[in-house]
Amino acid sequence: MPKLALATIVAQDAIDAAPALLGCKLIHDSQEGTTSGIIVETEAYSQDDEASHSFGGPIARTQVMFGPPGYAYIYFTYGMHYCFNVVTGGEGNGQGVLIRALEPVSGLELMARRRFATAKQLPLLDKQLHDVSNGPAKLVQAMAITKADYGVNLLINGRLRLEAGTVPKHIVQTTRVGIRRAADAPRRFYIAGNPFVSRR
DNA sequence: CAGATGATGTTCT
DNA sequence: GAACATCATCTGC
Numbered sequence: 001m002p003k004l005a006l007a008t009i010v011a012q013d014a015i016d017a018a019p020a021l022l023g024c025k026l027i028h029d030s031q032e033g034t035t036s037g038i039i040v041e042t043e044a045y046s047q048d049d050e051a052s053h054s055f056g057g058p059i060a061r062t063q064v065m066f067g068p069p070g071y072a073y074i075y076f077t078y079g080m081h082y083c084f085n086v087v088t089g090g091e092g093n094g095q096g097v098l099i100r101a102l103e104p105v106s107g108l109e110l111m112a113r114r115r116f117a118t119a120k121q122l123p124l125l126d127k128q129l130h131d132v133s134n135g136p137a138k139l140v141q142a143m144a145i146t147k148a149d150y151g152v153n154l155l156i157n158g159r160l161r162l163e164a165g166t167v168p169k170h171i172v173q174t175t176r177v178g179i180r181r182a183a184d185a186p187r188r189f190y191i192a193g194n195p196f197v198s199r200r
Numbered sequence: 201c202a203g204a205t206g207a208t209g210t211t212c213t
Numbered sequence: 214g215a216a217c218a219t220c221a222t223c224t225g226c
Contacts, residue, residue: 206220
């Protein structure tokens, strides 16, 4: 069963867009080569959500979340990590979907080289393979997404873009990871049984 | 295996 | 000062 058009998916509120983005593909063209992966884990953040960066209204850092859907919201955290979100919902409404894990599709060796200091040879061991992109900051590093990608349109044919995929068979809905406020809200979604999910 | 902890810089109280 | 949408590495079972 094919996915809805991406523009339709991201126009929904984050709580609906988050599961709908599972199975879609994220693609990045770079000088080094192309990397891509299937989105297997997401979290929804909305303006009325205490845990969201958009809670309380727009500030400089979160401006893009209040713009039209389908753009990249990238933030820096813990002094060393970047994370990547897809802006969702209507303009003027601060929302986004955090992409928490990818299943590599192409450019696996390049992704592994970016993640690990030493150049790994394919095939990777299972431990190394899963570790390439099973976390929000890990996939950003593997895909070489940077703050320069903040605010790019992911729906057009740019260097960083989304592509519709197939609807996953089973989706699990549960609580989000690494937050204190609204910790009980079931706003995390992942593809059941997928080995690249960051945690169960 | 689980749990604790340090790294490191921006944002919040 | 403390918290933070994290990760790698350490300790102890």
